[in-house]
Amino acid sequence: MTYKVAISGVGLWHPEHVITNEELVAAYNAFVERHNAEHDDQLPFSSSEFIEKASGIRQRYAYVKDGILDPERMRPRLPVRPDDALSHQAEIALNAAKPALAAAGRTAADIDMVIVSCAYTQRSYPAIAIEVQAALGIDGSGFDMLVACSAATFALQRAHDAVAAGSARAVLVINPELTSPQVNYKDRDGHFIFGDVATAIVLERAEACRSEHSYEIVGLQAKTVYSNNIRSNFGYTSFADDTDPYAADKLFHQNGRKVFKEVCPMAAEHLEAQVVEHGVGIGDVRRWWLHQANINMNQLIIKRLLGDVPSQDVAPTVLDEFANTASAGSIIAFARHHEDLVSGDYGVICSFGAGYSIGSLLVRKQ
Ligand code: CO8
Numbered sequence: 001m002t003y004k005v006a007i008s009g010v011g012l013w014h015p016e017h018v019i020t021n022e023e024l025v026a027a028y029n030a031f032v033e034r035h036n037a038e039h040d041d042q043l044p045f046s047s048s049e050f051i052e053k054a055s056g057i058r059q060r061y062a063y064v065k066d067g068i069l070d071p072e073r074m075r076p077r078l079p080v081r082p083d084d085a086l087s088h089q090a091e092i093a094l095n096a097a098k099p100a101l102a103a104a105g106r107t108a109a110d111i112d113m114v115i116v117s118c119a120y121t122q123r124s125y126p127a128i129a130i131e132v133q134a135a136l137g138i139d140g141s142g143f144d145m146l147v148a149c150s151a152a153t154f155a156l157q158r159a160h161d162a163v164a165a166g167s168a169r170a171v172l173v174i175n176p177e178l179t180s181p182q183v184n185y186k187d188r189d190g191h192f193i194f195g196d197v198a199t200a201i202v203l204e205r206a207e208a209c210r211s212e213h214s215y216e217i218v219g220l221q222a223k224t225v226y227s228n229n230i231r232s233n234f235g236y237t238s239f240a241d242d243t244d245p246y247a248a249d250k251l252f253h254q255n256g257r258k259v260f261k262e263v264c265p266m267a268a269e270h271l272e273a274q275v276v277e278h279g280v281g282i283g284d285v286r287r288w289w290l291h292q293a294n295i296n297m298n299q300l301i302i303k304r305l306l307g308d309v310p311s312q313d314v315a316p317t318v319l320d321e322f323a324n325t326a327s328a329g330s331i332i333a334f335a336r337h338h339e340d341l342v343s344g345d346y347g348v349i350c351s352f353g354a355g356y357s358i359g360s361l362l363v364r365k366q
Contacts, residue, residue, distance in 0.1 A: 005216070007214060008106070009102070009104025010202075011095075011101070015196050018061060020059045025192075027068070031071040032044070055319070055323075056295025056319055059323070060195030062196055075181065093128060093198055096176070100174075104204070105211050110204070113159070113171040113172070114133045114142035115142070115144075115171060117145035118151050118177050118178075119327060120178070122178065149355075151351075152330065155173045156217075163204060170204035173203065180195075186248075187253070190252060193252075215347070216365075220360070222359045223358045224356065224357045227356045230353065231354070233250050234250040260296075271301070280346055286345040287316070287347040289333040289337070290329075293319070293352075318333050318336060329351070345365045
């Protein structure tokens, strides 16, 4: 027997610290001035006008702001916590998990599995998910998953399958996207892209949902196609291969133009196939909660699908406030913009990014 599965609660948490484009550019340009005065290789200056026009990003949240805007440092100053203290990433995961449980009308006793899924985990083991599981007092299992920008949608698929098969009554999927330690704030092409956030979703049997807003999962798709256009060589082997563990190639880097050109048609094709497969017309989808990497990218994808530039009502944008938050972007859009849907309305949650990876869920409000 397989069960129908629904999203029954969503939680969103963001740090209190904001970094505007202007602040970020001032710090980067101060760093460049110093660098250029002392070196032959001259670095280019950044501009907040470029950032907003090219990406739609106006600001981002930072878990720790201290250090990022210091031209001498250009990275956050993250305090070290002892092994017996809650880790930074588990802390932000809990900040999103608790409101998700409350929204679902569930407690730790109702959850059988915790999946922490994001672009990076701050350590290899013990899993952040198991730390969160212990902090919440959940009796069951937990594991971490890494799928870059598609970590949330891919984890929701794993959670769906566990509930559908009956191996878990309810699953808590959490995306603690602590991106700021992996941003190269000295790189003009990428210094503005990312922000920190945490999101969480509770999935359970559709028939058992008791929350005010729940969404049956009608269809799921995951697709990966290998590409080196978005890459980080950060990894545990740095200790053994004698490379600099803090070199630029160990941080996020990309060929943004190529990504834009290659991923937009892939995402549009994927979304169309996903919706049509379930007998739903593209125009019948009430809301598209898209990955939040670039406003121009999202407009192009929706234009390909609907023939028109989308309104905020059809495809809400949150990246102006949050920037790119890796896998959490589409979940933030969902968290902020779902309560006005009425029973029977369809929506699509979709991610696309490094890998390449594309993941999507077609949902119907119960
Ligand atoms: N300020 C001023 N000028 C600039 C800047 C800047 N900051 N940056 C570039 N320029 C200049 C360039 O040098 C170029 O000048 P010229 O024409 O003289 O060569 C001009 O502006 C145009 O540059 P681009 O062609 O690079 O600009 P684009 O219009 O393509 O915009 C973007 C750049 C915004 C990066 C755009 O290409 C984009 O958004 N592409 C999509 C990228 C994307 O979606 N990537 C996904 C990454 S996220 C992901 O997969 C998850 C990874 C895991 C998380 C990592 C967490 C840290």
